[in-house]
Amino acid sequence: MHKLLIIAEHDGEKLNASISRCVTAARQISDVHVTVAVLAADPSAVAAQAAALTGVDAVITVAAAANAHAVAAIWAPQVVALVRGGYSHVWGPSTSFGKDLMPRVAALLDVNQISDLMAVDSAHTFKRPIYAGNAIITVQVAAGSVVVATVRTASFEAAPAGGNAAISAVSVDASLPTHTRFVSIAQAKSDRPDLQTAPKVVSGGRALGSAENFKIIFSLAEKMGAAVGASRAAVDAGYAPNELQVGQTGKIIAPQLYMAVGISGAIQHLTGIKDAKTIVAINKDAEAPIFEVADIGLVADLFDVVPQIEKALAG
Amino acid sequence: MRKILVGIKRVVDYNVRIRVKPDNSGVVLDGVKMSVNPFDEIALEEALRIRERGEAEEIVAVSIGPDDAQQQLRTALAMGADRAILVKHDGMLEPLTVAKTLMAIVSREQPELVILGKQAIDDDNSQATQMLSALWDRPQVTCASKVEIKGNTLSVVREVDAGLETLEVDLPAVISADLRLNEPRYVKLPDIMKAKKKPLDVVEFASLNVATPGQLTATHYEPPKARAKGVMVKDVAELISALKNKGLV
Known part of the structure; x- marks a missing residue:
């Protein structure tokens, strides 16, 4: 029996959607018992959501004022104490939360981490991308090592609701550092769908030319009920904020529909969207690499066609 | 502060399209262009700006890699690092071994601040900062987009999925540089000449007595699955109709 612990990402009220995808990945190991750990100031609401996921066998909570925000230096020693209680695997999502926390956990456990786990071959054999997804490697973890991993959530479906796992409160014996203090979080306030989980995403690239012009991407996305994304080039040029960046060094997403507008399709961008179900590309340059991966391509000036698409959808 | 340590990794250049070897034993690296990992340039640039503001005295660039990684360290020296250390090692190292090697250098050098790139664009592991x-x-502050020094503490803004998070940390600390932290300077020819005279120490990896447990083994390399060939539409009407057929609008 493999005992697998998933560290819950949440905002104090809602369990992050990435966790249900970690559960799906975890269940691909045969003979596995899946526990979700909720560290929080008040874990009750988040724990209930985790317990309701199909495939979760148990939920444990660690309530502490220090856990109000996910500060890696504060959470890591607690996670390590939990793991030493008898887990063979400890996983988190490959989001900014998991990427920050899990390697610190791994180092404290004196093991390496598998970053961006994208397929489970067995309890100790996994696949992950390297070189911006230009190569996929199969990684074998030595027997006896705790398997620490971040899960590339775009590679796994969300686990459905319908579970009813038992929730139990646990206390951990770990000394917490005071050298790292949470100050604030400035959340980009918007009514738009979340980029990482939205079924539809409209993304803009360098061809938009300015932050002012980039507004037509927001406008089209709003019409379509889609989240907004951006290429690294557009973020680099200051047309869009970094949290919208899609690609190797931004977010890896798998929406039903990805509409790439004025994005040439550098390999670093393509790695972020290769799991999208349908990719639409609109670009003036018929030779742009984005057309090699697009399911539907339109060679046109985006400034002509984006307003036309909006109009067609309105009518 | 007295000293900042900056990590410099020699990686395959950003523009090279990597291919998997036909026998699935690795990727083709013969003759490809090598460069400084782009996020490491941002890390170094931040250190240089801190020194230029009079808030640090010395910047030491550290690389772990083959003898040829001296080229990347010379680039770092040309950008403005004061001296460089190469921990000479051929072949792959696991992330934890990299972190332990950096720790060995940190123990020797006793910097107040270590700045690394948020990820290397070759193995995409993104683990060194957190592990070190x-x-x-x-303290660790990953994905930094703004760094302010306030005496013995740092106020750092991080890029997180939800937006921007601010942490306050005590020195010494380790931070990793994200894309928007700064725009690295270009190296000028006179600086390249000057860099040749700056000290570059080569340390044998074996002399640091860092364990290499071999916990992770890459057993197989394969190219990513190609997507099926798509269709081209000629105008917006065709596009909308194709999307409607798929039930996407």
């Missing part, structure tokens, strides 16, 4: 700070038992 864990081994050192010091």
